[in-house]
Amino acid sequence: MDDHVxxxxxxxxxGISRISSFWGFPKAMGAIFAVTYLxxxxVTLDELVKEAGVSKGAVSTNIRNLERLGVVxxxxxxxxxxxxxxAETDFWKIAKGILREREKNEFDLAIRSVGESLELLNSEVDQTTDVETSAFYKERMLALKKFFDSLDNLVATLLVIDDLKSNVVKTMFSKN
Amino acid sequence: MDDHVxxxxxxxxxGISRISSFWGFPKAMGAIFAVTYLxxxxVTLDELVKEAGVSKGAVSTNIRNLERLGVVxxxxxxxxxxxxxxAETDFWKIAKGILREREKNEFDLAIRSVGESLELLNSEVDQTTDVETSAFYKERMLALKKFFDSLDNLVATLLVIDDLKSNVVKTMFSKN
DNA sequence: TAGATCGTTTAGTTCGAACTAAACAAAGTA
DNA sequence: TACTTTGTTTAGTTCGAACTAAACGATCTA
Structure with missing residues (x-):
């Protein structure tokens, strides 16, 4: 094959490896996708081992995650x-798949903990001390919770956009 | 102070620490912000050392990054x-700041490498072998580049949205 | 049955991001 | 000048994610 190629x-x-690691995925995962995409x-598992230069075990686990995300x-x-x-070639679809996956898992689990903190404060019928502090905490936590809820709605909205509408988005933000 | 509080x-x-680490930032960074936010x-650096439970050095570097991102x-x-x-309390502003920061740095640096790969192929005036492979690579790389360009436009569009319009977004995706 | 060919799982290792401790710099004060 | 107070930088350490090597399980074939 030509050197330039x-x-x-x-x-x-x-480059894809770097992008992968930038978004919090293993570098090898990016390399494996890149090989598949090109x-x-x-491609078979053994070809990926050879082409991407990672062990069989790593390919096995990474390719499984890639499939779960709908990337391959x-x-x-x-x-x-x-x-x-x-490889999946519709990148908008890929983006949606990744967003959807993040939606469950860690994401709203972490978000939920803010709500839980708030509930802890609300269930605090005590009369002991620091009414002011408690009120301030409530105010701040509620503000953050509202933001997260909005964000949740935003993502949820994007996720239910079907292919037709998604084409509108594609058109809107493409230059040609 | 009350136990519940x-x-x-x-x-x-x-919770904030977990969210921080989920988005690729240090856990301590989240803790430091959470303390500031509450x-x-x-707050002073020494208070943060005490309240967030991390060393002075860590607070120093993390708080500087938080400020650079416009989070504090x-x-x-x-x-x-x-x-x-x-703490900055406008989370949409925070989100914009983080997006803007990611925009430079690693992000489009990695994206650029896709464009570079494509250029390598185009500058390949050779006649040696594998015309087919080269053509296929070009096709795939171009498709990905187009997606990235669209994404770039999307983010750029979001970033120039001023406060007025951003209020529209807030309203659109808030429930109450 | 024995052996080959796959993918998965596990035990152990590596490597780098992020931390701590401590030295340092800077700037005020007595 | 010497000492205090503050933030930064550096040298060294820790810790976990992600890898490799290799054992394993499952399934086909001769």
Whole structure:
């Protein structure tokens, strides 16, 4: 293969790896996706081991996460025990998948803890001390909770946008 | 102070710490912000050391980053060498500040590398081998680049939204 | 059954981000 | 000048996420 092509490919893989790690995913995950994305044919686990330069175990776990996020798709061939993977090419779909995944898991779990803190304050029928402090905490925590709720609505709204509407978004923010 | 209030406060600080680390920031950074946010009065570095339970060095570097992001603000008092900090309470502003910061730095640096890879392919006037592969790479890389450009426009658009319009957004996505 | 071929799981290791402790710098005060 | 008070920087350490190597399980074939 032409040197320039190889160089471009390597540079691309490296770039995707950085993007991956920037968004809080493993670098290897990015490399694995990049290889899959640059492959015209479905790729096997062993090919990914070779092309992405990571161990079989790492490919196994990372590709599974990629599939869970909808970033790649598993394709089985009849009479073939191997798993084949192809990259999702609709990046808006990918973005939605990732957002949806973050929505559950850690995200609103952490957000929920703000609500819980607030409830702790509200259930505090005590008359002991520091009414002022308690009131101030309530005010601040409530303000943050409201922000999170709005954000939640925003994301939820984006998630229910179907393909038709999403095309509107694509058109709006594309230059050509 | 009332036990419930202390418990609520601790729970809140812990929650913010998790959110912080979830978004790729140090846990301590979240704790420091939480303490600042829950303080009615401007706080000093030494108070933060005590309240957030991290070392002076860590507070120093983290608070500086928080200020750079516009999450807290430094307040100086006349005839007082201490630095005082207050939390920004407009979370939409905070979100914008963080987005803006990510915009520079790593983000479009990584994105740029995709463009560079593409250029490497285009500057490849060679006639050697693999015309097909090269064409395929170009196609895929261009598709990704277009997506990134759209995303870039989207973020840029959000960033130039002034306070008036941003109130529209707030209203749109608040429940009450 | 034995052996080959897959993907997964586990035990152990590596590596870097983020922390602490402590030295340092700067700027005021006595 | 010496001492105090404040924030920053540096050297060294810790700790966990993510990796590798290798054992394992499952499934097909001869």
């Amino acid at each position: 190889i160089e471009a490919r390597d540079h691309f893989i490296q 492959s015209a044919e479905p 798709h598993k394709k089985l061939k009849v009479g073939d025990r191997k798993d084949y993977y192809v | 202390i418990e609520a406060r601790d729970h809140f600080i812990q 303080s009615a009065e401007p 603000h430094k307040k100086l008092k006349v005839g007082d060498r201490k630095d005082y900090y207050v």
